[in-house]
Amino acid sequence: MAEFYSKKDLLFQLFENQNCLELVTFPYFTDHSEETFKLVLDAAEQISVNSLYPIFKEMDRNEPQLIDGKIRIHPKMKSIISQFGEDGWIQAIFSYEEGGQQLPWTIHLCAGFIMQAANYSASVFPFLTTGAANLIRTFGSKELIDRFTPNMYSGKWQGTMALTEPDAGSSLSDLTTTAFPTEKEGVFHIKGQKIYISAGDHDACENIIHLMLARIQGAPAGTKGISLFVVPKNRENGMLNDVLTQGIYHKMGYKGAPIAHLMIGSNEGCEGYLVGEPNQGLKYMFQMMNEARLGVGMNAVAIATAAYHSSLSYAKERPQGRKLTEKDLNKPQVPIIEHADVKRMLLFQKSVTEGALALLVYCGILSDKISKEENAQKKKEMHLLLDLLTPIAKSYPSEMGVQSTSAAVQILGGAGYTTDFPVEQYYREARIHPIHEGTTGIHGLDLLGRKVLLEDGLGWKLLQKEIQKTIQESQDVENLCELVKAFEEKLKKFNHGAAQLLFKMNQGPEKFLADASLFLEACGILTVGWMWLKQAVTAQKALEKGNPDQDFYFGKLETARYFMEYEMIKIEGLLPRFHSNSYPTIDMNKNWF
Amino acid sequence: MAEFYSKKDLLFQLFENQNCLELVTFPYFTDHSEETFKLVLDAAEQISVNSLYPIFKEMDRNEPQLIDGKIRIHPKMKSIISQFGEDGWIQAIFSYEEGGQQLPWTIHLCAGFIMQAANYSASVFPFLTTGAANLIRTFGSKELIDRFTPNMYSGKWQGTMALTEPDAGSSLSDLTTTAFPTEKEGVFHIKGQKIYISAGDHDACENIIHLMLARIQGAPAGTKGISLFVVPKNRENGMLNDVLTQGIYHKMGYKGAPIAHLMIGSNEGCEGYLVGEPNQGLKYMFQMMNEARLGVGMNAVAIATAAYHSSLSYAKERPQGRKLTEKDLNKPQVPIIEHADVKRMLLFQKSVTEGALALLVYCGILSDKISKEENAQKKKEMHLLLDLLTPIAKSYPSEMGVQSTSAAVQILGGAGYTTDFPVEQYYREARIHPIHEGTTGIHGLDLLGRKVLLEDGLGWKLLQKEIQKTIQESQDVENLCELVKAFEEKLKKFNHGAAQLLFKMNQGPEKFLADASLFLEACGILTVGWMWLKQAVTAQKALEKGNPDQDFYFGKLETARYFMEYEMIKIEGLLPRFHSNSYPTIDMNKNWF
The missing domain is CATH 1.10.540.10 (Acyl-CoA dehydrogenase/oxidase, N-terminal domain)
Incomplete structure (x- = not known):
């Protein structure tokens, strides 16, 4: 196992x-x-x-x-x-x-x-x-x-996504890598540089195939002038294609994967092959974006899951201290999993990792349905819902992955800080996810500034409908009354707060979006809370049917309860921002720092 | 500079x-x-x-x-x-x-x-x-x-604190290193092992002097049987004292300081010299504990401060994106410090580091006054207040140091994750502080289970009195009305919640202390909020007096406002736990994980 x-x-x-x-x-x-x-x-x-x-x-x-120009x-x-x-x-x-x-x-x-x-x-x-x-x-x-x-x-060649440039990271529209037309249709000379390219060069494959964004010479500024190219490291005849590995990034974690800095066409010898139509590059990329972002969410959950299981094993085995009610010092020490505060840190990890996994599976199924659905209206609705959920399903696991691996380190104490145990590595690896594939700040803007508003808030209404379905379902199940009540109470408060926030739209984008990251955070808690309600319903049904694996299902029920009692309440620590008309983050002058 | x-x-x-x-x-x-x-x-x-x-x-x-037995x-x-x-x-x-x-x-x-x-x-x-x-x-x-x-x-010899053992970390009372009396008074043979000893061995000093906790043979179990010894690595005549460096810990960060695993007296040749009276060792240590713990709080603030300044410089220089109100893509990009979400992350760092520094300076002055005060009643009161503040002043900076250095990494984005910039190192180094010198969980128990209750809550009342003094003072200063109102509102809510929590004492220690860590967290926010009110008063007074460094004082005022608007509200996300009578962290069975 x-x-x-x-x-x-x-x-x-x-x-x-x-x-x-x-x-x-x-x-x-x-x-x-x-x-x-x-x-x-x-x-x-x-x-x-x-x-x-x-x-x-x-x-x-x-x-x-990087040795002799090769990683x-x-x-x-x-x-x-x-x-x-x-x-x-x-x-x-x-x-x-x-x-x-x-x-x-x-x-x-x-x-x-x-x-x-x-x-x-x-x-x-x-x-x-x-x-x-x-x-x-x-x-x-x-x-x-x-x-x-x-x-x-066949795995003979490596594929990459070559987007970021020194001056175009979060602001991708500012990229300047240029494609110059040649006499051959679809063939361009490419010139520029790309940074932070994952697997951008290495010696385990015979060729590296970059899917690269660049501007065709003379294309319009901004996102509308970006095209997509295939840029191989080597051409077919074994000839090099003038993609030089200029550098390798050494990183805090996730060290096994090489991240390259590439110079493209610095010797005027780089060919790129246009994919599809000119100036459609970003549109093409974005059609793959939901999956790429959900993928990052899943990476984060995976790392946090490994850290959770590592700290769980340790907590079951490590004796330290006694129950608070035990005063006899001659009694043996108990495994630390007996301490409420350690269980709190384990429940935190279990609840955010399994809750986020539920959300990602939900989004995965939605994505598959969308791609195969033939009914246009149904397809459109599912698309809107997935568009809305994507920044949440990318960011919640990423942010919680950082906190959750930190809890794993804390459970191991001094041991967790040493390299003798894997939790410190998980902690370092988890830190990349709130950064790549769009920072949390960018996803906050995407969620509140775009996704919530699309089609007059249809995606938002669909999400509410889905949540109500689960609430409905939970009412046919015994023993969930307290849990549903707790969830509904928070949902109501959240919706009230969200409505207040939407009123701010009248005050212009800066004020409306100043706390977009916090809105994203609250949406993450709410959505994963919904996923815990869903899991509790499933678990309770399994118990009613007499499923013998009671430990597993009791664990689900207790973790759902933990989530309502400890995580959902954090929404209350965010809501005051949605009502507030005071904007210190806008008013703060850069010279005052 | x-x-x-x-x-x-x-x-x-x-x-x-x-x-x-x-x-x-x-x-x-x-x-x-x-x-x-x-x-x-x-x-x-x-x-x-x-x-x-x-x-x-x-x-x-x-x-x-560790090379040939020497670090x-x-x-x-x-x-x-x-x-x-x-x-x-x-x-x-x-x-x-x-x-x-x-x-x-x-x-x-x-x-x-x-x-x-x-x-x-x-x-x-x-x-x-x-x-x-x-x-x-x-x-x-x-x-x-x-x-x-x-x-x-003179720096010729290194001193250490040798407390932790393989089975006695958080539960120090379980230590088993033993001191056997010899014929010479005050001289003992010591036998045992110690782990995680900072500077426990190294080649930059001629000798290492361990201040070591051990039990004199036959001493009572628990904390009452622990004595303190001086155990040098070398005796005067150049003879080795049988303290062997068994291992060195490799760590996630804070790597430059060697942390040793020591075997003491494994060849029956280790002499230790009793400090003071037998069985008083832990009491002696604890008399130094407030300072040691405040010291750790300061370490955490220091690292977070360095990370803040590093990310601040970057944010001022790094151009990326445009203001949300700017639609012209031909306009140059702006430094990221112009974005509200980046300012939010900078304000978070500035507010927690400068706020915690204020608290530590406050505690430092208190500690100095205590040691020199001659009026017994005054001394006692100050002692109670410092005892109460110590777990807060150790834990708030430690926990916030982790989050604050994380915000620094986030501001730098991909660059922050690479070793090209120092923020990733700060992030790794900051992670030790919630662990050493008592984990956050231990300090939660210390605060709620001990310090709050001492002398019928006198320390707690003194803290409230000190806070009221600052509120009083703020009322004589112009322009602080909103700030004080926001602070007082949260203070009231907090005090109400804390009173509810105290009622739980009747339910036994397990339930009363189940959320001690969250209580500690809330106390940290409240106390640092008070420090921000204090700073705002000072800043406003300086401005009124016409101090020309307006940027500095406006920065203080705006950061105080940030703290009330963004940090103090987090208390509301914790309060429901103080009222709740549902205990999933107690009820969770270890087999359900």
């Missing part, structure tokens, strides 16, 4: 708390079943246990190095990436015609969860290639598809 | 917001003045800028190693520790007769603040020696004092 996640909980989320088998009613997924899904998850566990977890520490201690990564990654290719992980979600398995993205996401919990750095390589290949197959010409994707699917 | 702290703010805290010169009215401090205090702080800045800060990164990258530390530390000795830092607070400068501890604490902000790892060596020497000089015989302290004062 893997020690870094709970298979039982993952299966509970997929098959019991939510019904991922709904998906097999779509023709595209019709060959799948509970059995095939479980086989995929077993395979993910197998590669995780056998190959990824054993080098989890090693990859941190021996980070990639060298952990020697075992070559065979691991090959295996990812051989086992079909890279194109698993694509169609049979493309050599894929028509696997729902949800299952792929959950397989990824297992791998990320085992070894986050090692897990990123195939997922980056999948993302890059997905852009080529969706928007590229047949020629580009045939030329690039087969070697990507 | 040093870039890792604000001298202006430190002087404001000492001389303007609080009046540390009050101390020179005590005969012991009578030779001191504003000038001597400032000279001391200047000297601290000098050694920090010239010697400590330049090797801040290096010490992290080249951590101490090797950064080669520059030898001359730095010598300089600490030569400059008189180690015994600065001791009397003239002891070669000291009769410096108030407050000023020593603030000098330490500067050094810790420059390089936390390098700063710990002299402070550990001071602590150890302080125990010998206070409780030891003249013989012990003469034998050990001179070489400690």
Whole structure:
């Protein structure tokens, strides 16, 4: 059994708390079943246990190095990436015609969860290639598809997303990498530089295929002038394509994955191949964005899950102190899991990781349904709901991952601060997620400034409807009365606060959006609270049906109670901001710092 | 000018917001003045800028190693520790007769603040020696004092505190290291092991003097049977004293300081010298505990301060994005300090670091007054107040240090996650403080289970009285009406919640103390809120007097407003726990996880 996640909980989320088998009613997924899904998850566990977890520490201690212009990564990654290719992980979600398995993205996401919990750095390589290949197959010409994707699917070539530049990170619209047309249609000379490119160069693959954003010479400023290109490191004939690895970033965590600084066309020798239409690059990227962002949410949950299980084992074994009611010092010490404050830190971790996992599975299923749904109205509604949930499902796990791995360190105390235990590594690795794939601040603006307002708030209304459904369902179940009452009370307060906040729109974007990050935070707590209500309903039903695994379901019920009692109340610490008409963060002058 | 702290703010805290010169009215401090205090702080800045800060990164990258049974530390530390000795830092607070400068501890604490902000790892060596020497000089015989302290004062010998054992960390009463009487009075054979001993062995000093807790053979169980010993690594004649360095801990941060695992007397050759009376060891230690704990609070503030200034410089320089009201993409990007959400993260850092610094200066002055006060009643009252404030002043900065350095990383974004900038190191270093010198959980129990209740809550009443004094004072100052109103409203709510919590005492210690950590958290916010009210009063008065440094004082006022609007409201997210009669952290069964 893997020690870094709970298979039982993952299966509970997929098959019991939510019904991922709904998906097999779509023709595209019709060959799948509970059995095939479980086989995929077993395979993910197998590669995780056998190959990824054993080098989890090693990859941190021996980070990639840039030697003679080439990044060298952990020697075992070559065979691991090959295996990812051989086992079909890279194109698993694509169609049979493309050599894929028509696997729902949800299952792929959950397989990824297992791998990320085992070894986050090692897990990123195939997922980056999948993302890059997905852009080529969706928007590229047949020629580009045939030329690039087969070697990507096999794991021979690495795919990347090359977006960020020195002066264009959060403000992607300011990118300046330029594409100059050549005589050949669709072929451009590219010139510029890209930074923070994950897997942007390494020696475990024969070629690196960058899906790169650049401006065609003369294109309009801003987001409307950005195009998407395939820019390989090597051309077919073995010729180099003038993509130089200028540097490697050394990082606090997530060290096993190489992050490169690339110079493109500095010797005027870089060819790039236009994907789809000119100036549509950002639109193309954004069509993959929900999945990419949910993916980051899942990375964060995975790391926090591994940290939770690590601290849980420790807490069960480590004797220290006695119960507060025990005054006899000759009695042996008790395992620290007996102390309420340690249980509080464990419940915090359990509640945020399992709650966020529930939310991500929910979003995954929604995403799969959207892509296969034929009813336009239904599709549109689901899309709006997923658009709304995405910044939440990216940011809540990311922010809580930081706090949750910190709680894991705290449970181990001094031991947790040493490199003898893995929790300090999880703590370092978790810190990347509130930053990449859009910072929490950016997602706050996206949620409040865009997603909530789309189509007159339709997505927002749909979310409320979904929440009400769960409340409705919970009323048919015994013993949940207190829990539902607590949730509804907070929901009511939250909705009142949100309405107040929306009034601020009249005061212009600066005031309206000043506390967008806090609004995002509150939405995260509320949404995950909803997920806990959902899990409690499922657990209570299982107990009523006489399911013998009482410990598991009692654990779900008690954790739901914890969430209402300890996490939902944090909303009350945020609400005053939504009512307030005082704006110190706007009024503060930069010279006053 | 040093870039890792604000001298202006430190002087404001000492001389303007609080009046540390009050101390020179005590005969012991009578030779001191504003000038001597400032000279001391200047000297601290000098050694920090010239010697400590330049090797801040290096010490992290080249951590101490255990080679042939001896720990090797950064080669520059030898001359730095010598300089600490030569400059008189180690015994600065001791009397003239002891070669000291009769410096108030407050000023020593603030000098330490500067050094810790420059390089936390390098700063710990002299402070550990001071602590150890302080125990010998206070409780030891003249013989012990003469034998050990001179070489400690000169920096030739290192002092340590050797408390923790493998099975006795948070539960110190379970320690088992044993002292066997010998024929010589006061001389014992010691046998046992100690872990996590800071500066427990290194090659920059000629000897290591451990102040070690152990049980004299046959002593009663628990805290009442613990004695204090001086256990040197080497005896005078150059003979080894059978203290073996069994291991070195590699840590997530704070790497420059060696933390040792020691085997004592494994070859039956370890002599230890009893300090004071038998079985009084823990009592002696605890008499130094307030200062040690405030010291840790200050370490945390120092690291967070350095991170704040680092992220502030970055935010002022880094262009990214435009104001939300600016739609013209051809306009240049603005420095990120223009964005409200970035200002929010900067204000968070500024408010918690400067607020906690104010609290620690307050506690420092209180501690100095206590030690020199001759009126018994006054002394007792001040002692109760300081006892109450100590767990808060240790834990609030420690917990906020983690969050605050995290905000610094977030401001730098991807850059902050790389080792190119110091913020990731601050983030790693800050994580130790909620753990050492008593975990946050332990301080929660200490505050609610002990300090609040002492002498029928007299300390608590004194705190309330002090807070009311500041409120009173604020009412004579213009423009603070809104601020005071906001503070008073939260204070009222908090006091109501605290009263509810106290009622739970009837339900037994487990329920009463289940949320002690959250009570501690709320007390931290409240107390630092009070410190912000105090600073606002001082700032407003300075402005009224026409002080020309308007930026500084406007900054104080706006940050006070931020604290009321963004931090004090978090109390409302904690209060429901104080009223609640639902205890999921108690009810959760360990098998349900």
